[in-house]
Every structure is written in C-alpha cells, then in structure tokens.
C-alpha cells in the first residue's frame with residue numbers, strides 16, 4: 017500500500033475542505049498512477065471530487081462511520097479492519113491511500129511508499145500530512161527536478177519506509 021499526496025512547504029494539504037493547489041500536470045500524473053487501481057479515501061475527500069462522485073475506472077473504497085451510506089461506484093468501509101479486508105480481495109491491484117488527513121494518518125503505518133508532490137509555496141492550511149522528514153523510519157529516496165505551472169513551482173518526491 018502506498019500513499020499519494022500534494023503538500024506545501026509546511027506539509028499542509030487542505031483548507032476549508034478543499035485542496036490548496038490544483039496543478040494540472042500533477043492531477044494528470046495522479047490519474048495515470050491510480051487508473052485501474054484501488055484508492056482509499058475519506059468521506060470528506062470524496063465531497064471535493066467533481067459532483068462528489070467516486071473516481072471513474074478505479075476501485076474506490078470510501079471510509080465513513082455512517083452505516084447507512086450507500087454510494088454508486090464505491091464500496092463504503094466503516095473502519096480500518098473493513099478497509100484492510102476489502103483491500104485483500106484485490107491482490108493483483110496496486111493500493112493507494114489518497115487522503116484526506118485523517119485517512120493518511122490512519123493508514124500511513126500500512127504504507128511502504130509515499131509519492132509526494134511538494135509545492136514550493138506556503139499556503140493557509142487547516143489539514144496536514146505528517147512531516148515525513150521528522151519521522152525516522154521514512155526516507156526520501158527520489159527527488160525529481162522542479163517544474164513550474166502557472167507560477168507554481170513543484171517537484172515530485174518518493175519516500176520509503178525502512179523495515180527496522
């Protein structure tokens with residue numbers, strides 16, 4: 017299981033239930049990476065998608081405590097155990113944790129890799145990803161050159177967890 021996240025310089029990921037940045041190249045890369053795979057997301061993050069609908073052509077596992085929630089195009093999981101049991105039904109798919117903050121925190125211990133898009137700006141934020149540079153088990157193993165889109169400078173990083 018891996019996570020994908022876009023962070024600002026302070027590891028901020030969202031403000032008032034929305035993303036901090038919308039970078040077309042990053043959204044395209046996200047789509048290419050997750051296409052056909054399993055994505056795990058919180059119910060609040062689902063609401064930020066166009067029409068509040070699950071991502072097409074992916075197996076969407078939406079996490080919610082609401083027992084009566086039914087979603088077209090997604091499987092609703094009510095707790096961590098249900099998510100892990102459902103993921104086990106797709107052994108041939110890659111599994112990506114795609115947010116938001118509460119879901120990243122809950123599933124980071126299950127992740128081996130985190131694909132970080134680091135935006136070289138600091139934005140007002142109210143939700144954060146754990147600062148991987150401060151967690152001893154996580155190491156940045158790849159850092160791609162900076163790119164720019166509409167004045168926003170960003171680069172792609174890969175963090176991996178060491179096994180002990």
Ligand SMILES: NC(=O)c1ccc[n+]([C@@H]2O[C@H](COP(=O)([O-])OP(=O)(O)OC[C@H]3O[C@@H](n4cnc5c(N)ncnc54)[C@H](OP(=O)(O)O)[C@@H]3O)[C@@H](O)[C@H]2O)c1
Pocket residue numbers: 020021022023028029030031032033034035036057058059060061062064079080081082093094095096114115116117118119120122143
């Ligand atoms: N920068 C990025 O890459 C990125 C990616 C994704 C999201 N975001 C941002 O992150 C923010 C949303 O994050 P968030 O933490 O507020 O919300 P979230 O993690 O998307 O969703 C929270 C909801 O998930 C459900 N949930 C969480 N833990 C659960 C558990 N253990 N068992 C059952 N259900 C559980 C609950 O749903 P119910 O209330 O239905 O019970 C909870 O209200 C937004 O600003 C969004 O734009 C940023």
